[in-house]
Amino acid sequence: MPCAVVLASLVVAGCSVAEGSGLPPTAQPTPTIVASPTQASLKPATDCARSTVSLTTASETDGVQLTLSTDPSGTSLLVKNTGSLSVVVIPDANFSSHLVAAPYANPQDQASRAALIAVNNSGAKLPGIPKYVPLTQVINVPPQWSVCALTDDVKHTATVRYLQDKPSSAEYFVTKALADQLIVRSGSSSEETRPALIRCAKTTLAVLKKFPKLSDIQVYVEILSRSTCRAGYKALVGDTRATEQLEAAVIGRLGGAPRLLANSQLFTLTARP
Numbered sequence: 001m002p003c004a005v006v007l008a009s010l011v012v013a014g015c016s017v018a019e020g021s022g023l024p025p026t027a028q029p030t031p032t033i034v035a036s037p038t039q040a041s042l043k044p045a046t047d048c049a050r051s052t053v054s055l056t057t058a059s060e061t062d063g064v065q066l067t068l069s070t071d072p073s074g075t076s077l078l079v080k081n082t083g084s085l086s087v088v089v090i091p092d093a094n095f096s097s098h099l100v101a102a103p104y105a106n107p108q109d110q111a112s113r114a115a116l117i118a119v120n121n122s123g124a125k126l127p128g129i130p131k132y133v134p135l136t137q138v139i140n141v142p143p144q145w146s147v148c149a150l151t152d153d154v155k156h157t158a159t160v161r162y163l164q165d166k167p168s169s170a171e172y173f174v175t176k177a178l179a180d181q182l183i184v185r186s187g188s189s190s191e192e193t194r195p196a197l198i199r200c201a202k203t204t205l206a207v208l209k210k211f212p213k214l215s216d217i218q219v220y221v222e223i224l225s226r227s228t229c230r231a232g233y234k235a236l237v238g239d240t241r242a243t244e245q246l247e248a249a250v251i252g253r254l255g256g257a258p259r260l261l262a263n264s265q266l267f268t269l270t271a272r273p
Contacts, residue, residue: 045076048102048148055273059083061264064164070271077158077271080105080146084258086119086168088126089139089147092159092268097149099139099160105146111179114190116142118175118197119168124205128163128263140165142172149271158271164264167208170216171201174223177253178233181246188236196232203229220254 045051048071055068065083070076077097081087091097107113119140129138139147141162149158175197182193200223207214207222214222223229224247234243 042073042075042154044152044154045071045073045150047100047150048076048078048146049104051076051078051148053273055271057082058267058269060267061164061261063169063258063261064264066162066269068269068271070158073154074157074271075151075154077149077160077269078102078105078146079141079149079160079162079269081141081143084143085164085261086140086142086172087162088129088165088168089141089149089160089162090129090133090266091137091149092161096153096156097151097158097160099137100148100150102146102148105148107144110190111176111183112144114179114183114193114197115172115176116140116145117190117194118179118201119171121198122171122201122205124167124171126165128165128266140168140172142168142176160269161266162269163266164261166260166263167205169258170208170219170260171204173254173257174204174220174250175201177250177257178246180253181249182233182236185249186237186246193233193236196229196236199232200224200229216257216260217251217255219260220251220257224250 048069050071051069053070053072055070058064058066058068063083063085064087065081066087067080067082069078079089089099091099119142126138141147149160151158178197178200179190179193182188182196183190203223203226206228207219207226211219211222230243233246237243237246
């Protein structure tokens, strides 16, 4: 049987199409070329919701561990505090990056939110932060909280600076322990507890300044016993017995809090791998 008939009937049995046989050559598929994204094709990120590219964890000082991630353009930097102490984050020295909130990466419970609001309203002075940095760009990031850094130009990599701050850690530990008791156990709303928590945050700063050599637990006992703090939470729980029970629960919680450490120097974080 002629080979052409075999080809026509799609039965191949040892026949081949020789060059010059008169049959058209078999068409070869055109290879698909997938172009990798270039810097020119990328756009600056508008938030850190898509910052899923993991970077090296930062842990330059004791008690601090920051989990970092960015997006393909490198114009975002999500900084999540997975350590045990609070940090304060500011933009880079050239202000090529700016800081925005990252609610999708933050705690959602009322006690954590109420505690951070109190810390942010305590009027704390941060000696390690340059005076030229606007207050709106000085962000307190306690454990499990996050902040997002963005640039407006793909030529700039998202970059921030941070330091570990002792007063901020102490304030958050005190207000969070109190908020857990007042909101979670006593049923008070975050709005009702806010004035009391702010008063205790301010008292924390005053005690740390006045008694710099006290141990951590002595600091916490001093804070809770001071009238400026005690009057606020006592008004919420009512009688003396309930107040004493709350204080005992809070002191028990603070007794297991991470050890407070002296302020660190400023460190730099960047979205560059």
